Amino acid sequence: MNEGGIIGERVTLSGRVMAPSGAFPVSGALVFLTKEDLEPIPSGVYHYECDEMQGTPYALSKADGTWTIENAPVGTWKLVTRKGNFRRVREIEVATGMDPNVHEELTTLPGSRTPDGLDMTPSFAVVKTSPDLTYDLLAKFGMGQVNASGELVQGTESFHIYEDGGFSSYAHTSTLFDNDNLHNYHMIFLPCYASSVGVPFVNNNIQKLRDYVSKGGRIYNSCTVSLWTEAPFPEYVDFYQDDAPSRFDIGRRTNTAYATKGTMLDPDLAAWMGVVTGSDPNNIAFQNGYVTIDATQEVNDGHGLEKDGFVVKPYTWVRDNGTYAGSPLMVTYNYDLGKVFYSVYETSSKTAAITPQEYVLLYVILEVGVCANLPPEVK
Template sequence: MSRIASVALLVALVAAACGDAFSNNDGASGRDGAADAASEGQLDARPVDAPIPVTVSGKVYAPEGTIPIFGALVYAVVSDPAPIPDKVFCDRCVELPQGTPNTRSSHDGAFELKLTPGTWKLVTQKGAFRRVREIVVPPAGLAVDPAITTLPQKTDATKGDTIPKMVVIQGAWDAIESSLAKLGLGQVDANGSLVAGSETFTLYRCTLTQLLPPVVDCKPRPPQDMLKDYALLSQYQILFLPCDSEWLDGVIADPTVKANLLRWIREGGRLYATDYQYDQIRTLLPDYITWQGQSGVAGSAELDSAYDAPAVVNDPDMKQWLAAQGVTTFDLQQSWTIIDSVHKVPTPSFDGKTYDVTPTVWVSGAVPGVGVKPATVSFPYGCGRVLFSSYHTEGAKSQGKSLLPQEKALLYVTLEVAVCLTLPKVN
């Protein structure tokens, strides 16, 4: 019954960027006395004797160092930005201070800024991944060393590196922890599996010791301890629930756990679940997604065997981002549920109002004998977001250290749903 899932979609998963807005915790400060530069390198008028801006260019990469990052905010200031909170928080988008030179990386990760010669703090940020490095811009301009604009692998405040606080409750059949390691958040062995102890996220190592009824042994402690204690849960910003047996169903249905998770999402948490963990989404927020075969019985939408489906990339930016890496067609491997439809639902937002929201479909799959169905979807709830994928993070053919297209897509979506929040679009 072993099943492997897809990591490419993780690269693509973590939500839409907010134009020239940035998180209110980015803390950018404009450079006093420097020539003003509006976003995307557009310059305001300046005195004749003012310093002439020159070109600063480079590329933004994922923590592993080779995958380009689309839509990363790159800006320059003269002092370090305020620290990003190290627990769950409502990350609303706000405008950069007027005159702050800034831009966003293109689909191939490239960016270009106009800066006056001198010393700057260059900030590279996608969601809660942020790197701050000092650069010296010479009169001839600067091609930035890629190490300066590669997203960090771990938090190190002394270096100016921050990553989101993530927790994974290990699944029996979807090794998302290995996919995260391939993305640079840990080390992997020759088979592409996470090297124990190398991860830069919290991992509850859960082993299925009995299938029916499901019994698990989790180290270093049962995840119920965290889920039942909001003070512990609120230390994290992203929670991954990869495919597993039904042992977690009763845990999430516990009134205290359910209330904690809903509060955590409303306050800014990002919840990501794959295939058999669809029941957790149904328990928490049941109105947004309908799965084929679902009923009031837990596990009713679980398929007895997996299927592969040709991918249909619905998000235009993801499509261009994958194409920039030479990926134009691929299969979504190891799907164990089928999303039938998504629905418009009155949804609370961070401004205290309620908006009608329909989940975003990032990727669909041409399901054999069924047709094209949503495969990766997300929706906002309060200050947080919920993400579901009907297929595993790493697919059946995911071996070694290389990433499948679906694994890259996962990275994309994970980063996108983790960026700062704008008000929902009315749909």
């Protein structure tokens, strides 16, 4: 995406990247100027490679969402904001003497796709279940409307919902695995307690889950339905006691929910959590935990990232510093072109406001597809 021949007068532009709801800032978003027509983001699973920024005026948003492009050439440009598979494109006229503060709407991540391709969002499939209400969290993020209690208003969502028992207006979880249906989605969410299909069903679909992730798909899984990720990927996470794929609640530590405090191990996550929660990122409250992880394992099986010598290296985002001190609370690992996300707790509950542990999930899934090793910002 080289904008070769950039000469002439330059203008400094500044702004802030916001979540689709407009309620909080987004860290690490790519903001850039281009005159090229952008390719549509594929609606199904694919391998997102880094956008080439060499010679292109760009910036990455900071923990508070702010960004600055100090070298914007005068002229008519497409202003592009991208975070993973969320992308907004708006036309902007850069002129000397203009107000350098770009209106937030121009760099607010979209909550739904538009037919003209100017707003694009990920293709998500979410299993609607309880007690982990991930569909409500995505709506609070801005991918749907919510009522005063923070619950999704049915029919306003910009993602596909599958039901896991008791929500008969949607297709059942099992249909997510019909033919190649999984491959219609960038990411699937299998939260607690998505289990109505039964243990044999999961074990019979191990290869489909592996193939989906291998080709670039993402899986989020939580709490006491850890079978969904442990069965297809048993090598990388050692759960409490027996890891055999004979039950959904692999790693269950207790029959009653535990609360604890967590330390953000990722420095960028820590900085952002300090902004959006106003709390100490080394002492964030977590609740509704049932599972514990004993350890994660690096495995040299050829399925990791090229930069890691194809070794799979699980990454712990948050570590327990309270009830089960030292145990990972949120882990991810790459597998070929895709990624797996697992939290030991029920992430989402019925609340009008986004909770700290919900913010952690939003940050982690928004890291998907962000370019690494970008060139120095053009000055």
